[in-house]
Amino acid sequence: MGNCIISREDWSLHRKGELDKERHQEKVREAIKRNLPEILSDEAIIMSDGKKIIKVPIRSIEHYHFRYDFNKQKHTGQGSGGTKVGDVLGKESGSAKGDKGKGAGGLPGYDYYEAEVSLDELTEILLEDLELPHLKNKSKDKITHENYDFRDVRKKGLMGNIDRKKTVYEALKRNLLKNSENLYQITQDDLRFKTWDEVEKPESKAVVIAMMDSSGSMGPFEKYIARTFFFWLVKVLKLKYQNVEIIYLSHHTEAKEVTEKEFYTKGESGGTKCSSVYQLALDIIKQRYNPQQYNLYAFHFSDGDNLSSDNERCLQLVLELLKVCNLVGYGEIEGPYYYTATLKNEFKKITSPNFVLTSIKDKAGIYTALKAFLKKDG
Numbered sequence: 001m002g003n004c005i006i007s008r009e010d011w012s013l014h015r016k017g018e019l020d021k022e023r024h025q026e027k028v029r030e031a032i033k034r035n036l037p038e039i040l041s042d043e044a045i046i047m048s049d050g051k052k053i054i055k056v057p058i059r060s061i062e063h064y065h066f067r068y069d070f071n072k073q074k075h076t077g078q079g080s081g082g083t084k085v086g087d088v089l090g091k092e093s094g095s096a097k098g099d100k101g102k103g104a105g106g107l108p109g110y111d112y113y114e115a116e117v118s119l120d121e122l123t124e125i126l127l128e129d130l131e132l133p134h135l136k137n138k139s140k141d142k143i144t145h146e147n148y149d150f151r152d153v154r155k156k157g158l159m160g161n162i163d164r165k166k167t168v169y170e171a172l173k174r175n176l177l178k179n180s181e182n183l184y185q186i187t188q189d190d191l192r193f194k195t196w197d198e199v200e201k202p203e204s205k206a207v208v209i210a211m212m213d214s215s216g217s218m219g220p221f222e223k224y225i226a227r228t229f230f231f232w233l234v235k236v237l238k239l240k241y242q243n244v245e246i247i248y249l250s251h252h253t254e255a256k257e258v259t260e261k262e263f264y265t266k267g268e269s270g271g272t273k274c275s276s277v278y279q280l281a282l283d284i285i286k287q288r289y290n291p292q293q294y295n296l297y298a299f300h301f302s303d304g305d306n307l308s309s310d311n312e313r314c315l316q317l318v319l320e321l322l323k324v325c326n327l328v329g330y331g332e333i334e335g336p337y338y339y340t341a342t343l344k345n346e347f348k349k350i351t352s353p354n355f356v357l358t359s360i361k362d363k364a365g366i367y368t369a370l371k372a373f374l375k376k377d378g
Helices: 011-034 036-040 119-129 164-177 220-240 260-265 275-288 308-324 343-347 365-373
Strands: 053-059 112-118 142-154 193-203 206-213 244-251 255-258 295-302 327-333 355-360
Touching (some): 011 036, 220 260, 220 327, 244 275, 308 343, 327 365, 355 365
């Protein structure tokens, strides 16, 4: 019997660049997730045209390797023997703490660079943990045929749908059985094609009613927090759902429906009567959106400084909204001024699981509010 030499090439070496790319992308995503509260409140993003590129600082990614102590002259790459697991081979002289306060310092820093991420990529990362809760199939949901499911492999089909892996496998199997010298010779009989089935997928129709206080007590900070929350809410909904409609309502003592542009640019003035916006939301639902056919969500942001005589009516109207909405959310922005009787205190009486109450004290609270309002079911 002749000598048989079997060699196996390490194919992982050929994927080195791809693996490094995947590792880099994962590090970028991790850095973004760690800094989401700060990134989401970046004013430059909110005021951009939607094509903003966000730069995220990432610590330099290095592979493990030996580092020589250049304070010594011996740089051999071998030990003297006699060591065992757990032995301390050496210690770095000095420390970051000990070096502090000594002029410019002699210890090396960490290498950082800025990774560029598009607004859509950032929104994709954001919506990994967010969705419209309690989304249900309604009686007249739209049926779409745009989804295709590849479920089978056949011998005939379009060349654009050829399954390369299955084709090569069939060729190898045939040539091995025939002891052919050319294992990779492919014939017409080896060709395999992917086939698909058209899947009817219902799309639940959702309507989000965005309500914002535009009264005189809503200062620059409160206004910025509310607009930033709704900016990201709309980004997430438009990217994740194809069939969602957003209604914009603005109010002081009176409420009215506004355009998206007016919603984000309208100045503040007048007193506060929050019941006006809740009543308008109920009127719009009654006139245009049958709860039997639509998933309805109502989100309201205010500083809570409401006309005290109006608080009880607000409570009753929110209870009415809860009868027709999948979810009602109220976010109260705690600004520099202290109000003794805010709307939040009145809403604490609500025990419905479909009502979400949250407070925002700083910019980082925007992400907390998004997670509270768009919490995944289960």
